[in-house]
Amino acid sequence: MPINYYIFLSLALFTIGIIGVLTRRNVIIVFMCIELMLNAVNLLLVAFSKMHHLAAGAANSTAGIEGQLFVFFIMVVAAAEVSVGLAIIVMLYRNTRSVDINFLNRLKH
Amino acid sequence: MKNLIALIPLLPFIGFLINGLFRKSLPKGVAGFIGSGTVLASFVISLTIFLQGTYSATPLQYFTFISAGSLQIPFAFQVDQLTTLFLLIITGVGFLIHVYSTAYMHEERQDHFARYFAYLNLFVFSMLLLVMGANFVIMFIGWEGVGLCSYLLIGYWFENVDYTKAAKKAFVMNRIGDLGFLLAVFWIIAKLGTVSYNEVFTAANLAKLTATDITGITLLLFLGATGKSAQIPLYTWLPDAMAGPTPVSALIHAATMVTAGIYMIARSNALFSMAATTNTIIAIIGAATALLAATIALRQNDIKKVLAYSTVSQLGYMFLALGTGAYVAAVFHVMTHAFFKALLFLGSGSVIHAVSGQQDIRYMGGLRKALPVTYLTFFIGCLAIAGIPPLSGFFSKDAILLNAFVYDKFLYAIGLITAGLTAFYMFRLLFITFNGSFRGTEEQRHHLHESPIAMTLPLIVLAILSVVGGFVGVPELFVQGGEKLTAFLSPVIKPADGLHVEHSTEWILIALTTGIAVAAILIAFFRYRTYKEEQPSAIGRLFENKWYVDELYNSAIVKPLNALGAFANTFIERSGIDALVNGVGKLVNYGGRQMRWLQSGQIGSYVLLMVVSMVVFFVLQFFLRK
Numbered sequence: 001m002p003i004n005y006y007i008f009l010s011l012a013l014f015t016i017g018i019i020g021v022l023t024r025r026n027v028i029i030v031f032m033c034i035e036l037m038l039n040a041v042n043l044l045l046v047a048f049s050k051m052h053h054l055a056a057g058a059a060n061s062t063a064g065i066e067g068q069l070f071v072f073f074i075m076v077v078a079a080a081e082v083s084v085g086l087a088i089i090v091m092l093y094r095n096t097r098s099v100d101i102n103f104l105n106r107l108k109h
Numbered sequence: 110m111k112n113l114i115a116l117i118p119l120l121p122f123i124g125f126l127i128n129g130l131f132r133k134s135l136p137k138g139v140a141g142f143i144g145s146g147t148v149l150a151s152f153v154i155s156l157t158i159f160l161q162g163t164y165s166a167t168p169l170q171y172f173t174f175i176s177a178g179s180l181q182i183p184f185a186f187q188v189d190q191l192t193t194l195f196l197l198i199i200t201g202v203g204f205l206i207h208v209y210s211t212a213y214m215h216e217e218r219q220d221h222f223a224r225y226f227a228y229l230n231l232f233v234f235s236m237l238l239l240v241m242g243a244n245f246v247i248m249f250i251g252w253e254g255v256g257l258c259s260y261l262l263i264g265y266w267f268e269n270v271d272y273t274k275a276a277k278k279a280f281v282m283n284r285i286g287d288l289g290f291l292l293a294v295f296w297i298i299a300k301l302g303t304v305s306y307n308e309v310f311t312a313a314n315l316a317k318l319t320a321t322d323i324t325g326i327t328l329l330l331f332l333g334a335t336g337k338s339a340q341i342p343l344y345t346w347l348p349d350a351m352a353g354p355t356p357v358s359a360l361i362h363a364a365t366m367v368t369a370g371i372y373m374i375a376r377s378n379a380l381f382s383m384a385a386t387t388n389t390i391i392a393i394i395g396a397a398t399a400l401l402a403a404t405i406a407l408r409q410n411d412i413k414k415v416l417a418y419s420t421v422s423q424l425g426y427m428f429l430a431l432g433t434g435a436y437v438a439a440v441f442h443v444m445t446h447a448f449f450k451a452l453l454f455l456g457s458g459s460v461i462h463a464v465s466g467q468q469d470i471r472y473m474g475g476l477r478k479a480l481p482v483t484y485l486t487f488f489i490g491c492l493a494i495a496g497i498p499p500l501s502g503f504f505s506k507d508a509i510l511l512n513a514f515v516y517d518k519f520l521y522a523i524g525l526i527t528a529g530l531t532a533f534y535m536f537r538l539l540f541i542t543f544n545g546s547f548r549g550t551e552e553q554r555h556h557l558h559e560s561p562i563a564m565t566l567p568l569i570v571l572a573i574l575s576v577v578g579g580f581v582g583v584p585e586l587f588v589q590g591g592e593k594l595t596a597f598l599s600p601v602i603k604p605a606d607g608l609h610v611e612h613s614t615e616w617i618l619i620a621l622t623t624g625i626a627v628a629a630i631l632i633a634f635f636r637y638r639t640y641k642e643e644q645p646s647a648i649g650r651l652f653e654n655k656w657y658v659d660e661l662y663n664s665a666i667v668k669p670l671n672a673l674g675a676f677a678n679t680f681i682e683r684s685g686i687d688a689l690v691n692g693v694g695k696l697v698n699y700g701g702r703q704m705r706w707l708q709s710g711q712i713g714s715y716v717l718l719m720v721v722s723m724v725v726f727f728v729l730q731f732f733l734r735k
Contacts, residue, residue: 018716018720021716022713022716022717022720025713101712101713102711102712102713
């Protein structure tokens with residue numbers, strides 16, 4: 001499959017994520033949109049990694065492997081982030097009975 | 110011997126340390142004992158050197174003081190005949206004044222008393238460094254040290270604002286002179302690469318200097334001397350320096366420190382004898398100072414002010430001698446002057462002590478009966494300074510006037526007039542203070558008393574010295590094999606060979622000087638035997654107000670400088686630097702307030718901003734890559 005497809009797909013996913021973060025006020029939705037953006041990047045990394053590997057041919061069997069490595073890192077970090085983020089959201093809900101993101105701006109005062 | 114010599118300045122320094130560090134706990138007796146004892150010990154060592162005659166023309170090096178490239182400045186002392194003479198004067202007269210101070214200052218608080226002796230010892234230490242140093246740099250250390258001590262002691266009663274102002278004035282005026290000294294030393298280093306006397310004054314090195322160098326160096330050195338030795342134009346600090354305690358005036362502002370300039374020029378006589386222009390300037394300034402100060406002294410009513418102007422006038426005499434090339438006569442006059450002027454100052458201190466701090470002679474009078482010892486010694490001091498034979502002042506003044514006569518008749522005439530004025534104002538002081546009837550308050554009259562033995566004894570010793578001190582320099586005219594001082598100092602100061610005066614001329618000059626002095630004393634006697642208020646004439650007012658020199662300096666130098674300072678304060682400091690510094694602060698403050706809306710706390714707006722700026726960066730990069 002040509003690389004273009006992957007690029008357009010991840011671009012679409014990323015844009016959906018951004019628009020979600022910008023427009024939605026529910027913290028959980030915002031959180032999901034962030035995950036969406038991370039995974040769009042993951043998809044792109046894997047796609048480019050594959051492309052490099054093919055371009056290098058048999059001479060270099062490890063070409064493009066860094067992209068796939070990064071994906072694992074991002075997944076680990078995302079898992080950690082999700083656990084911390086969800087914990088914060090739970091505490092937020094317990095204290096305020098709300099998951100509205102604009103409610104958080106009271107930290108300013 | 111070398112270590113013994115090092116002890117001479119070291120002992121007073123130790124005394125300074127002890128008195129200075131433990132001033133809170135030292136009883137007055139101990140502080141006074143340490144102060145006087147260390148100076149006495151130095152005097153004994155100096156006397157030993159003098160009696161054994163162990164002089165060394167080569168410097169005694171202790172350690173390398175400054176080593177910079179090819180320039181080596183050793184910390185070295187040079188104890189030759191000239192230095193020894195000054196050592197004896199400084200430690201001898203200094204010791205007497207220390208003893209006198211123990212009684213004079215006994216009403217001071219305990220820690221102030223020890224502080225006083227600490228300063229006094231530090232002064233003696235600095236003065237000894239000044240005369241013992243074997244090069245200009247060591248001399249400069251002492252030179253600065255005595256200036257500092259003079260400042261500290263003038264401002265000793267620092268609660269009084271006027272006194273601290275007088276101290277400041279003395280310090281600033283001295284600094285002007287010190288700059289000249291420093292520049293001269295730099296000049297010598299630049300040309301010769303050494304500052305040691307025995308290297309600078311060698312014929313080979315002196316030949317390296319051009320006429321401009323010699324004139325420049327000597328003029329700058331002389332500027333230093335005018336500051337320290339209170340000559341025109343830097344003399345106005347000395348009369349104000351009378352704010353200090355009277356023994357300080359006697360030691361620093363009459364006997365020793367103010368003669369530093371004369372010592373320095375006498376020490377550099379090899380250099381100065383080659384600078385004819387400078388010598389003329391020195392002679393003229395010396396004569397002018399002598400006359401100016403003598404006229405001012407005629408109409409002063411503060412007992413110490415009269416003596417202060419008299420000191421300036423006598424210093425002028427010494428510079429007249431230096432200018433005419435009579436270095437020995439100048440040093441001779443330094444010695445005799447140290448005796449009789451210290452005597453007069455200490456005598457005035459005794460008088461002030463007796464009349465409970467009063468210094469205005471208009472409120473004294475008739476003290477002869479109450480203070481017999483003070484009166485007698487003061488009388489001897491007046492005779493000595495007036496130049497009545499055979500007291501010490503006669504011989505030294507005669508030597509100066511004789512040299513001035515040979516050098517220039519006009520300068521001689523000024524010297525002669527000054528001699529007459531000196532006799533007149535000193536005896537005016539004597540008669541107003543000690544004759545007539547007492548004009549002070551009843552309380553003071555009741556309190557009148559002769560001073561304690563610790564004060565009268567130095568007076569008596571100094572009076573004896575004032576009488577006999579002149580015999581070391583009796584001219585050939587009177588005694589076969591006279592001029593002992595010239596012979597004594599000949600290794601340091603080459604005797605002049607050009608002075609050929611007929612004996613008859615000498616006799617006439619002596620008769621003239623003595624006649625004028627006696628006449629002046631008689632006029633003073635008839636005029637001031639009984640004191641009455643007198644309306645000053647126009648010229649009298651001019652003298653009384655010191656020729657308005659202080660006012661002139663005030664309007665010509667102090668006020669413009671103050672105006673410049675005020676200008677710098679308002680325009681440069683306030684509206685320039687302050688505005689700049691405050692402006693930066695204000696700008697940051699303003700910027701912060703303007704940026705505040707960005708931190709709204711709305712997560713949405715943060716994210717939007719992030720996205721927008723990322724898009725902007727991408728777009729920018731896209732275009733910039735082309």
